[in-house]
Amino acid sequence: MSPLTMIQTGLSIFASKRRLAALLLALSVLQWAGGGANADEATPLRPIDTTSPRATLHGFVKAMSEGYANGIGVLQSYQDSPRLYFSQEELAVMRDSFNMVDDAERTLDLSELPQATVRETSRGLAIQLKEILDRMSIPPSELIPDAQTMSSAEFKRWTLPDSEIRIARVEKGPRAGEYLFSPETVRRIPEFYQKIKDMPYKPGASAGWYDFASYSPSGVALVLRRVVPTRWVLEMAEGSRPVFLDQPLWRWFGILLVLSAGLAVVSLCFRLSSRWARKKTTTAGRWAHLLQPLSLVIVMPVVTSIFAEVLRVSGVVYQIMSLSLWGLFFLALTWAVWVAGGAVAESIIAHERLRTGSIDSQLIRIALRLVTIVLAIAILVTGADRLGLPAYSVLAGLGIGGLAVALAAQETLANLLGSLIIMFEKPFVIGHWVKVNNIEGNVEDVGFRSTRIRTFYDSVVTIPSSKIVGSTVDNLGLRKFRRVKTVLNLTYDTSAEKMESFVEGVKRIIATHPETRKDKIEVVFNNFGPSSLDILVYFFLKVPDWSAELNQQQGIFIDILRLADAIGVRFAFPTQTLHIVTDETH
Known part of the structure; x- marks a missing residue:
């Protein structure tokens, strides 16, 4: 038959x-x-x-x-x-x-x-x-x-x-x-x-x-x-x-039921993610936030599969629902990659025990961010292709959009490039004492747009990274030795013998101090001042920071005071002697 x-x-x-x-x-x-x-x-x-x-x-x-x-x-x-x-x-x-x-x-x-x-x-x-x-x-x-x-x-x-x-x-x-x-x-x-x-x-x-x-x-x-x-x-x-929009009523009931179940699952995952993030550390909290996009990545294909294979939604309704759900899937996948990139960066920083605001930490973050941007673009282009949008159109759109953003945010991009230069060249790191133009203080943070410096009067100055790159940066924190320069003023009644003994004694104090540089010591009687005999004291201290510099300098100055008492010389202070000549015939 x-x-x-x-x-x-x-x-x-x-x-x-x-x-x-x-x-x-x-x-x-x-x-x-x-x-x-x-x-x-x-x-x-x-x-x-x-x-x-x-x-x-x-x-x-x-x-x-x-x-x-x-x-x-x-x-x-x-x-x-x-x-x-x-x-x-x-x-x-x-x-x-x-x-x-x-x-x-x-x-x-x-x-x-x-x-x-x-x-x-x-x-x-x-x-x-x-x-x-x-x-x-x-x-x-x-x-x-x-x-x-x-x-x-x-x-x-x-x-x-x-x-x-x-x-x-x-x-x-x-x-x-x-x-x-x-x-x-x-x-x-x-x-x-x-x-x-x-x-x-x-x-x-x-x-x-x-x-x-x-x-x-x-x-x-x-x-x-x-x-x-x-x-x-x-x-x-x-x-x-009975049919509504070319779908029987039983199918609409099924669509409503499936969408409600999917929404309930996603809502539950969002709540759990927020709760876990509040209870965890910064690194663990970032991983907890990953549950939000992952819930969409898992639920969207399941809902779409049920619509296609179980409920057999057809026609325009299926096209709209399916393309919308798949579009949401690729956006959620892009979101998941973005969150995962940040979580991985923070995990590496925590594992290596780096300071959160250090330049090395920032480099790790920006490197992972660049990787996630590339992956996100790849996901979006692939998703657009699966949704019926030509890949070249998506790439052209991204290119035109990127150009528009670049033109509208030239200063921001300049600051970003400046931050990258600072991070790679490392003219300073967090904690260094620097002087940029007329601003002096300790570097507190190097971000993607600006650098923050805490001044010695405890204010915070934010300087755009592009301006730092274009300025002269004096990094006082990289000094191996710290210079001390002062002038000792002795009274005019100091004898030559006492002056000579005092100068040699001061040299000996500095030379025997454990934290001074031995090849750069200058102690000389170099000037007859208006009210004193001036002795130039010039030397370097090998100390790690300003606080240590002040402490060591104080110790040396106290030894100089003791030496002055022992020799019997006195320190002068600004004085003027007024001589009045009178005519005895008047």
Whole structure:
């Protein structure tokens, strides 16, 4: 018996609308019951011949018709039996039927469809195309060009008479050279179906296939097939057949239920993340925040899969929901990479026990941030490609957007580059005593935009990094020795012998001090001042900071005071002697 005869026989047997609906439901459910062997065990991997428009068209019609017809006998057996579930043999035959439908889908050029929705969309498009062809007059085989005819044809395409359905040769990509239903035809299949769906079927048609596949709870039956019989699922769905936006009411209830469950899971993860972050340290808190984007990364594909495989949402509603959910998935994945980059940086800083605000810590942060930026761009470009947006358009948009940001934030970028120069060249580090222009103090923080210096009167001065790079920086914190220069003023009644003894004594005090530089000591009587004899004292201390410098300097000065007492010299202070000459004759 031919496939067309089998379909006609099956439809006549199941003339009852309720019985036919039950069988179509079971047929749709079993598409997803699992993989199976091809009907021809000897060639289970043989694809449909797509070497010419004739081969492609006949291969598509044959695969769809046989896939539909091979299940009729199994459905009749199941419907007439008292059994609640399909037998293993029946499942094997049905798996084989739907393998044929999968093969038929490969005759469609799906290259221009969004990759995120192509699996579910291709199934509906194949069934719609079969319904269209079931209502049209297909020309005899000899009028459809074969491979030999197309080899000499000027245009490598063929259009079905009285239609815009076109089979064209693929010119590039992994399927180059094959004749497939063109991307334009695939895109317009729903439009063609709407125009022709009210026309009568031709003999041997797969009557009502698309309507049932679109509105029946076949996916729900799949999930519950081991628990709830297919007959019962059909009966429960009978009361919710009214359609809103091309979706039955039972499906809208399912969509609301799935979205509510997904929202509840995401909301719970957000709350747990915030609670853990408050209880943990800074590093652990960053890892706790990672739970928020990860919840979206996990939930979005699950919800999308349920919409496609269980609820079988179709049409524009499916396109909008699926693309929106996948778009949210890629944004959440970008967010997760960004948070993970910061968490990794803080973990490295904590492991190496670096100061949080040190330049090394900042370098680690900026290096991880650059890595996350590259990964984020890669994720966004990949996501845009899967959503049907050309990668070059996304890259061009990012480039134009980056240029606009760069022009609008020139000063900010200059400061960022200045910070990078400071971090790599390290003219100073946190804690160094520096002098920039007229600002002097200790470096407190080096950020991505500015450097903060705490002055000696305890204020904090924030200097843009670009200005620091363009200024002269005197790093007093890098000094190996700290200079001490002072002048000792002795009174004019100091004798030469005492002056000489005092100068030599001061030299000895400085030279024997453990923290002084021995090759740079200058103690000399160098000036007759207005009110004193001046001794220049010039030497260097080897100390780590200003506080130590003051302490060591104090010790040396106290020793000098003791030396002055021992020798008997006195320190002068500014005085003036006024001599008044009087004329005794007056």
